[in-house]
Amino acid sequence: MIVVVTGMVGLDKKSYLETVCRIARQNGNEVLLCNVGDMMYDEAPDVPPGKILDISLKRLHSLRRSVFKDIIVKARQAPHLIVNTHATFRWRHGLFPAVDFDQMRQLGADMYVCLIDGVTTMHQRLLEHRAVEHTLKDLIVWREEEIISTEMLCKGIDETAPFYCLARGVEEDTTETFYRLAFERHAKKAYLSFPMTAVAEMDTVLAEIGRFRSQMKRHFICFDPGDLEEAVLPLHAARAKREGRGHIDVEVGDRQIQLSADEVLQIERDINSQIYARDFLLIDQADMIVSFIPAMSDGRAAISSGVERELQHAHEAAKEVYVIWTAQQHPSVFITQTASAVFRTVAEALTFFEKRHLAE
Structure with a gap:
């Protein structure tokens, strides 16, 4: 198994x-990690860190080219x-490729993964390391360039x-997901769909969603x-402006940082367009979609337009579509007619999955 992993600066991929x-080693698979950046510095000891x-x-x-020649051997x-590398570099020279197609063909990777992370987390890492002068707009553009370039590299080679596009994770990292993508390729891949922004201040609903996510990941x-x-970043920034504040406070890990409200609002359109495109990309790379529709305090379904659009996209992409509908009101025909199955509880869905998918 040869896996090429890309991702922009500020990810801490190593x-x-x-x-x-x-x-992998704990599961009996010995893996050699080649960090292209470290190898380049080893070959050029005169270049400062x-x-x-x-x-x-x-x-x-x-x-x-010298480093990749060694990696191929x-x-x-x-x-x-x-192979830990980048698909592109963006520096004072401008934007330029970080790999060569002829060497990538010789390498013959079995899988390509572009790691991504949240703009605030990358911003904080770069500030801590004083690595790259940047704006939030720079980071969100670089991230999109890396995803597209990696996908084009993959399809151009083989x-x-x-x-796969894979996020590092917010509450917990996704290293186990990465391992399973590489070494348990027979396992079913599911896109998890649930309301997010619309229920951001509903603690009970958020707790239900959290339990759903954990159960599916097992x-x-x-x-x-x-x-x-x-x-939620632009929402917080807009509120701050209305209240006469010029910044918002954001938690990054165990730290709290401040972001300019104006700078966040400048990337609102980018954030929204990337969420739209990225979620569809994640659906396309999955075998199925599992959508959790929780009930609000009045019994109505907490379903958002984003979830409805995800379900429709999955249906049109010929994916298996499963809906867990916990609300008292009956789901509309647009849900029942496009879903492979509708369940009333997570437990009911898991029983079905254990019989149909997990035994495969």
Whole structure:
């Protein structure tokens, strides 16, 4: 198994992938991790840390090819290999590729994964390391460029190789999901659908959604839109402006940081368009969609237009569509006619899945 992993600056992919390798070893799979950046610095000891992209493009290109030549040799010897790289670089030279197609063909990767993370988390990491001068707009554009470039690289090299977009995770990391994508490829992949922004201040509903997400992740390889939550940022920024405040407070891990309300509002359109495109991408890379529609305090269904659109997209993409409808009101014909099955509780759905999917 050879996996190429891309992702923009500020992700800290190295520590994430080291955890993936540790999980693999615990399951009897020895994996060699090749960090392209570290290998390039090893070959250029005269270049100070953090300055590799400042050297001439000619030398950078030569260093990169030399490193990938070594990786191709290692790939023939290692039982399993993960290549930690970028699809693109964006620096003072502008935007330029981080890999060469001829060498990627020689490598012959079995899978491509583009890791992504929330804009606030990446912003905080870059501030801590003083790594790259940036704006929030820069980060959200770089992230989209990396996803598209990785998908094009994958399909340009081998149309049969799977490409996945995977978030690092907010409440818990997704290293176990990554491991299962690579080494349990027979397992069912599910996109989890549930209301988010519309129930952001409903603690009881959020708790129900949290239990649903946890239960599904114990049974399937899950692509969870909640692993990257940015939709609330513009809402908080707009509220701050109305209240005469110029910033918003955001929790990143165990820390609280401040973001300019104006800067957040400048990327509102980007956030919304990326959520729209990314969620459909996650549905397309799954085998099925499992949508949880909780009940509000008055018994009505907490269903959002986003969930309805996700269900329709999954249906039109010929995916298996499952809906867990806990509200008292009956689901509309637009739900029942497009769903493969509708359940009243999570327990009922799990019983069905255990009989139909988990035994496969």
